[in-house]
Amino acid sequence: xxxxxxxxxxxxxxxxxxxxxxxxxITISPLGKPRIGTLTLGRSLQSLNTPCFLVYTSHGAxxxxxxxxxxxxxxxxxxxxxxxxxxxxxxxxxxxxxxxSSFRKFFGLEGFLLFFTLSDPMLVLPEHFNTKKHIxxxxxxxxxxxxxxxxxxxxxxxxxxxxxxxxxxxxxxxPKYKDKEAVNRTLMLLDDCILAMKDHPDLQSSALFGxxxxxxxxxxxxxxxxxxxxxxxxxxxxxxxxxxLKRDVFRTLLSTVVHELSAEKPRMISTFGxxxxxxxxxxxxxxxxDGTYVPCRLVILFLQLLLNLRYPLLMAEDGNALTFYxxxxxxxxxxxxKAKHISLWDDIFLDDVNPLCxxxxxxxxxxxxxxxxxxxxxxxxMLAKVLLTLHNLQLYENFFCAIRSSxxxxxxxxxxxxxxxxxx
Amino acid sequence: xxxxxxxxFSILTECGTSKAxxxxxxxxxxxxxxxxxxxxGTQGTLKGMLPEQLEELGLQIMLANTxxxxxxxxxxxLQKAGGLHKFMNWNGCLLTDSGGFQMVSLLKLAEITEDxxxxxxxxxxxxxxxxxxxxxxxxxxxxxxxxxxQLDDVVKTTNPDKERIEESVHRxxxxxxxxLKAHQNPDTQNIFPIVxxxxxxxxxxKSAKDHIERDVRGFAIGGLSGGESKDDFWKMVHLxxxxxxxxxxxxxxxxxxxxxxVVCCALGVDMFDCVFPTRTARxxxxxxxxxxxxxxxxxxxxxxxxxxxxCPCNTCKNYTRAYLSGIVTVLPVACHLLTEHNIVxxxxxxxxxxxxxxxxxxxxxxxxxxxxxxxxxxYPSWIIDSLSxxxxxxx
Numbered sequence: 137x138x139x140x141x142x143x144x145x146x147x148x149x150x151x152x153x154x155x156x157x158x159x160x161x162i163t164i165s166p167l168g169k170p171r172i173g174t175l176t177l178g179r180s181l182q183s184l185n186t187p188c189f190l191v192y193t194s195h196g197a198x199x200x201x202x203x204x205x206x207x208x209x210x211x212x213x214x215x216x217x218x219x220x221x222x223x224x225x226x227x228x229x230x231x232x233x234x235x236x237s238s239f240r241k242f243f244g245l246e247g248f249l250l251f252f253t254l255s256d257p258m259l260v261l262p263e264h265f266n267t268k269k270h271i272x273x274x275x276x277x278x279x280x281x282x283x284x285x286x287x288x289x290x291x292x293x294x295x296x297x298x299x300x301x302x303x304x305x306x307x308x309x310x311p312k313y314k315d316k317e318a319v320n321r322t323l324m325l326l327d328d329c330i331l332a333m334k335d336h337p338d339l340q341s342s343a344l345f346g347x348x349x350x351x352x353x354x355x356x357x358x359x360x361x362x363x364x365x366x367x368x369x370x371x372x373x374x375x376x377x378x379x380x381l382k383r384d385v386f387r388t389l390l391s392t393v394v395h396e397l398s399a400e401k402p403r404m405i406s407t408f409g410x411x412x413x414x415x416x417x418x419x420x421x422x423x424x425x426d427g428t429y430v431p432c433r434l435v436i437l438f439l440q441l442l443l444n445l446r447y448p449l450l451m452a453e454d455g456n457a458l459t460f461y462x463x464x465x466x467x468x469x470x471x472x473x474k475a476k477h478i479s480l481w482d483d484i485f486l487d488d489v490n491p492l493c494x495x496x497x498x499x500x501x502x503x504x505x506x507x508x509x510x511x512x513x514x515x516x517x518m519l520a521k522v523l524l525t526l527h528n529l530q531l532y533e534n535f536f537c538a539i540r541s542s543x544x545x546x547x548x549x550x551x552x553x554x555x556x557x558x559x560x
Numbered sequence: 561x562x563x564x565x566x567x568x569f570s571i572l573t574e575c576g577t578s579k580a581x582x583x584x585x586x587x588x589x590x591x592x593x594x595x596x597x598x599x600x601g602t603q604g605t606l607k608g609m610l611p612e613q614l615e616e617l618g619l620q621i622m623l624a625n626t627x628x629x630x631x632x633x634x635x636x637x638l639q640k641a642g643g644l645h646k647f648m649n650w651n652g653c654l655l656t657d658s659g660g661f662q663m664v665s666l667l668k669l670a671e672i673t674e675d676x677x678x679x680x681x682x683x684x685x686x687x688x689x690x691x692x693x694x695x696x697x698x699x700x701x702x703x704x705x706x707x708x709x710q711l712d713d714v715v716k717t718t719n720p721d722k723e724r725i726e727e728s729v730h731r732x733x734x735x736x737x738x739x740l741k742a743h744q745n746p747d748t749q750n751i752f753p754i755v756x757x758x759x760x761x762x763x764x765x766k767s768a769k770d771h772i773e774r775d776v777r778g779f780a781i782g783g784l785s786g787g788e789s790k791d792d793f794w795k796m797v798h799l800x801x802x803x804x805x806x807x808x809x810x811x812x813x814x815x816x817x818x819x820x821x822v823v824c825c826a827l828g829v830d831m832f833d834c835v836f837p838t839r840t841a842r843x844x845x846x847x848x849x850x851x852x853x854x855x856x857x858x859x860x861x862x863x864x865x866x867x868x869x870x871c872p873c874n875t876c877k878n879y880t881r882a883y884l885s886g887i888v889t890v891l892p893v894a895c896h897l898l899t900e901h902n903i904v905x906x907x908x909x910x911x912x913x914x915x916x917x918x919x920x921x922x923x924x925x926x927x928x929x930x931x932x933x934x935x936x937x938x939y940p941s942w943i944i945d946s947l948s949x950x951x952x953x954x955x
Contacts, residue, residue, distance in 0.1 A: 195887045202896055204874050205610065226886035229861045234882070242864075244878035487637050499612070503649045507641060511604065511633045518608035518892060 169394070169421030172543045175402055177297040177343060182214060182249055186402065186423035187543075188536050189409070190217040190251055191529065192258065195226060196243035200452060200521040201529075203244055208499040209530050211537070215249040217426055220290065221256035225276050227290055239294045250296035253347075253373065254287075255305045257406045257426045264306050264314060271302055271325075284328045292336045298343045298404075300373050301329035308351065308376055315351045319360045322349050326367055343370040345404060348393055351376055357389050361396035371402040374422070386413060390420045411460050411476065411535060412559070415552045418539055427532070452524035455481045455513045457492040458531045462538045463554035474559060478506075480524070485510040492523075498530035566706070567750045567777040569809055575922040578950035579801060579828030582917045585778075585809055587706035588748050589645065589653045592620045594809060594830040595913055597821060597906045598655060599838055603628050604648045607838045608896040609903070611650045617873075617904060620652050621706075623833050626699050627659035627691075635702040643704030654705035655833070657813075658696045660712055672713060674731065693738040697751075701744045709780060710739040712754040717788035722760060729763050732756045733770040740774065752811060754782035755800055759792045768803040778809040781829070785814040794823060794946035801828035818849070818909055822929055823943060825913050826922070826950050837906050841898035844888040846881075847905040849932045853881070855898070860885035873904035923952045930954055 173186040191198055191206070193216050198206070206213055220227075227239075234242045240250070254273075265272045270281040287302040304321035306314060326346055333339055346369035350356030364372065374393055381389070397403060404424035405417055414425060460476040478485075480492070491501035492509060500509075500523040512520035542551035568586040575581065583594045599606055600623045606614060614622070624644060633647075641647040644654060660677060670679040676692030693711040700708040712735065713728040736753045743751055753771040757764030771779060781800045784793055797812060804810050809830040815821065816834020824832070837847060844856045846867045853860070853867060866876035867884070875884070875897040887894040916925035926947065930939060939954055947954060 195891050196883070197887065197891060197893050199892055202874070202893055202900075203878070205613075208612075226883065230882040230886055233862050234864055234880075242880065242883055244883075486633070487640055489641060503612075505641065505647070507633070507637060508604075508647050508649075511637070511647075515603040515628070515632055517603055517605045518895060519605045519610070521892070522608055522610065522896070 170418045170543050170548050171399075171421055171423070172540050173402065173423055175423070177249055182297075184215050184249060184424075185540055187414075187418050187425065187539055188215065188423070189425040189427040189532060190215045192217055192427050194222045194256070194258065196223060196245065198525070200518075200525045203248075205522065205526060206529075208526055209533060211533065213529065213533060214247070215251060215424075216245065217251045217253065217257070218243075218245075218294070218296065219253045219256045220282075220287070221254065221259065221273060223294075224273050224280075224282075227294070228275070232293065250294070250298070251404070251424075252291060252294060252296035252299040253406070254300060254303055255375070255406075264310060266304055266306075271304060284325060284332060288329065288332045288336055288339075291342075292338050295338060296342055298345055298371065299339075300345050300347050301326050303347045303349070303375070306349070306351070306376070310351060312353060315349070315353050315356050318351075319349045319356050319363075322347055322360070323363050323367075326364065326369070330368055345369060345371040345373045345402075347373045347375050349375055350389075352381060352385060352389070354389060354392055358392045358396060361393040365396050365398060369401070371404065372397055374403065374405040377405050377417075383413070383416070387416055387420070390417060390422070394420050394422075409532075412556065414535070415539075415555060418543075418548070419552065425536075452521050452528050455479055455520065455524065456528075457509070457524055458528045459493045460531075460535075461555065461558045462531075462535050463551050463558075464542070465534055465538050476559070480506060480509045480513050480520070482510075492527050493531065496527065496531060496534075498527050500524070500527040500530075565777070566746075566748055567809075569777070569807065571806070573918045573920075575826075575917045576920065577923050578826040578926075578947075578952055580825045580913070580917050580922050580950075581806075581828065581830070582914045583809070583830060585830075587621075587653045587750070589651065589706050590620060592653055593914060595821075595825045595910055596621060596831055597816065597910050598623050598831065598833040599903050599906065600625070600833055600835045601648075601650075602835070603632070604644055606903075607842065607899045608892075609899055611648065613900065614650070614903075615652065617900070617907065619903070619907065621655060622650070622652070623655050623657065624703065624705065625659070625662060626656045626696060626703065627662035629656075629703055630659060630699040635699055638702045638704075643702070645704060653707075654703070655707040656700050656703050656705040656709065658709045658711040659691055659699065660696070661714055661813075674734075676711070693735040694742040697739050697742045697744075701749065704745075705749065707750045707752055707778070708743075710736045710751055710753050712736075712756060712782060714756070714783055715758055717758045717783060717786055717792070719758065722763075725756075725758050725760060725763055729756050729767045729770075732767065736771065736774060740776075750777045752776065752778045752780045754780040754813070755804070756783050757796075758783055759788060759796060761796075761799055764796060764799055765803060768800060772803075772805060776808075778811060778831075779804050780811040780813055782813050784812070785820075785834075790940065790942035791945070794827065794942055794949075797824055797827050797829065798946065798949055816906070818847070818906075819930070819933055819943065821906075821909060822913065822926055823946050825917075826926060826947055826952060828950075837902035838899055841902045842895050844894070844898065846884070846898055847902050849909075849929065850935075851933065855881060855885045855888045857885070867901055868905070871901065871904060871908070873901045875901040926952050927954060 174183050175186055176183040191213050231239050231242050240246050265279055272279040273282045284302050291299050302325045304318040306318045346364035348360045348364055350360045402423045405422050406426040456477045456479050458477050485506040488506040490506055493501055504523055509520055509523055542548045566588050571581050571583045573582045585592045585594055598621050602625045604624055670677055676690050678690050696711040713731040715725050715728045739751055753776055755767045757767045784796055801810055811831035812824055812829045815832045816836040846853045848868050860881045863881040868876055916922045944954055
């Protein structure tokens with residue numbers, strides 16, 4: 137199967153196809169699942185190879201590394217995720233007065249592909265804030281109502297490459313009726329958004345991703361996917377697909393949703409990132425992952441999860457280095473166990489002069505030792521999280537590169553099986 | 561190359577008016593252009609900055625703290641790692657202090673005896689530990705810095721007890737001898753003695769003259785920048801640099817505010833260190849020639865200028881005061897961005913000082929600098945007096 141470059145013609149006889157959307161183009165090969173693609177976004181004509189993940193940002197910047205430090209990652213990471221939840225205060229107090237029209241410059245994000253959502257994927261809501269009439273957002277002045285109109289104006293000023301409309305964002309764990317209400321309300325807000333696009337001509341070159349809600353309800357997810365699909369959207373975001381779900385439930389929900397979505401539109405998924413679930417999602421045809429996963433501690437306890445499932449940035453925040461096995465790539469030569477991640481807080485690393493992940497070629501592994509990172513953590517020095525983040529991002533990118541290669545070579549199922557067998 | 565001295569010092573240009581001079585010091589890990597400001601990377605790291613970034617900025621030398629590193633990770637780990645340079649991946653020069661100052665200032669129960677400093681360790685066992693000159697040098701040998709400091713008997717400048725201070729001067733010299741004797745790496749690490757004497761001219765003189773008799777390659781001026789009045793401060797610095805030999809570098813410990821750096825360069829100091837620029841970055845403050853900017857303040861939220869329009873650092877290149885103000889309390893990376901700016905600020909200041917001395921325009925530079933800091937010309941009297949003492953007149 138060859139990967140077709142961008143062209144204006146759709147040749148239905150060929151398995152590979154190119155689909156120009158209103159503002160972005162995704163070349164998909166093959167049309168089934170899993171698939172690799174090239175997402176070319178209208179404004180900047182920058183392209184992104186999928187499946188891929190986004191670099192998480194808070195308040196417009198990655199929490200632990202400067203944008204300059206991201207240069208050490210190879211190949212270059214160019215796609216970042218932004219959310220109104222963390223940007224709201226800065227946008228309202230500062231950015232809206234910025235004399236230059238481009239907010240991108242204000243955040244130092246020129247040259248990056250911006251994916252914009254309402255919710256912060258790092259923060260799972262402990263409760264439902266929105267009322268029947270209003271969506272609410274946290275700000276320094278407390279919870280503020282936000283209307284579609286204000287939301288769209290902020291999106292227009294930010295001018296992202298991909299954005300999601302205002303939604304009824306709900307916690308992972310909700311009574312069933314709220315899940316259902318959220319699906320309905322989100323659809324209404326999507327319709328409002330599409331209507332409002334007329335008043336925001338600048339947004340014509342941004343891609344609109346409809347958000348699929350429903351939490352753990354199969355029927356809810358199906359309906360959300362089906363209805364969203366009927367609207368004029370350029371892609372989809374599957375929200376709240378957390379790792380709190382049992383694997384079989386997760387696979388069922390994914391399969392249900394994907395069944396309703398047209399193959400030629402890109403699919404993004406949020407709030408998880410552990411490798412085995414990533415592989416499941418890729419198998420079902422998901423293209424873009426959000427690069428973080430969080431259940432907040434409350435939810436972990438509530439759902440009695442034992443594993444720390446936060447990837448890859450929150451892993452760094454907790455002092456963990458990712459060390460999982462990438463079939464066909466380098467194996468992290470663990471002397472301790474077949475761990476998918478190691479906590480550098482552990483005293484066994486006190487005098488361990490090995491790199492975080494032997495075999496990894498990232499800057500942190502080339503020049504630093506576990507002993508040093510352990511020292512940095514135990515002395516509460518910030519550099520620990522810088523190094524862990526850079527390593528974790530590199531390893532995660534290697535993982536996605538390997539996924540793309542294996543799909544291209546038609547060996548994805550072998551790749552997935554090899555990974556799963558290794559951890560049996 | 562064991563015949564090469566671990567410190568080679570040469571004066572390049574002397575200011576014709578004041579005591580300032582531009583010089584170059586070559587240490588085992590590379591050259592250092594003087595006068596220099598050395599940022600403090602206490603625990604073997606400089607507040608979230610990657611050593612690679614620091615090298616790119618042109619940083620040549622930084623400090624690490626013996627007391628902290630001796631506790632964590634400890635000499636054994638450092639030896640296993642092959643020294644602090646390898647442990648922290650820093651290829652430039654390092655200077656370590658003796659640990660004495662931290663102990664006296666950080667610990668509640670520190671008792672100074674002729675043997676050393678007895679204190680209660682901060683670790684779980686709360687054992688009584690003794691830091692002796694020999695032990696301090698042992699840790700510093702393990703760390704492997706290019707310049708290491710003697711353990712000195714530090715007395716606060718606010719202590720009026722002259723007998724105690726006289727005792728500390730003599731003891732410091734005796735401890736210097738013990739340090740020199742215990743030193744395991746005289747070919748790769750340079751011990752600097754520390755001139756004490758608080759505010760007593762005769763005692764300072766005695767301390768300096770005693771140290772000069774020893775075979776050392778540089779000198780530190782200690783016990784200042786801690787509570788004494790600025791008038792007393794500059795006079796002691798001036799006195800010390802008059803006595804200390806010109807052909808060896810002079811290091812004034814704990815000085816880092818911009819105007820102090822400028823004045824003390826005029827008084828003939830070559831090296832400085834201070835936690836101030838990196839510490840203040842953590843609290844959201846950015847340094848400019850006109851003073852500190854506390855970016856937490858509301859006024860900056862709509863200020864779309866960079867911290868400093870003339871600053872070449874990445875923070876000023878990419879971000880405005882408004883954005884930094886928005887993230888300074890909520891995002892860890894804000895600290896790195898401000899730290900980078902503040903370090904570049906200090907480095908640029910020192911570079912301008914060196915260039916102006918080289919061009920023979922140092923007095924003009926001093927006048928312009930002070931005018932930026934005090935635009936209404938209400939210069940503090942200590943600045944007027946100290947500069948006047950070295951023939952620089954502020955109009």
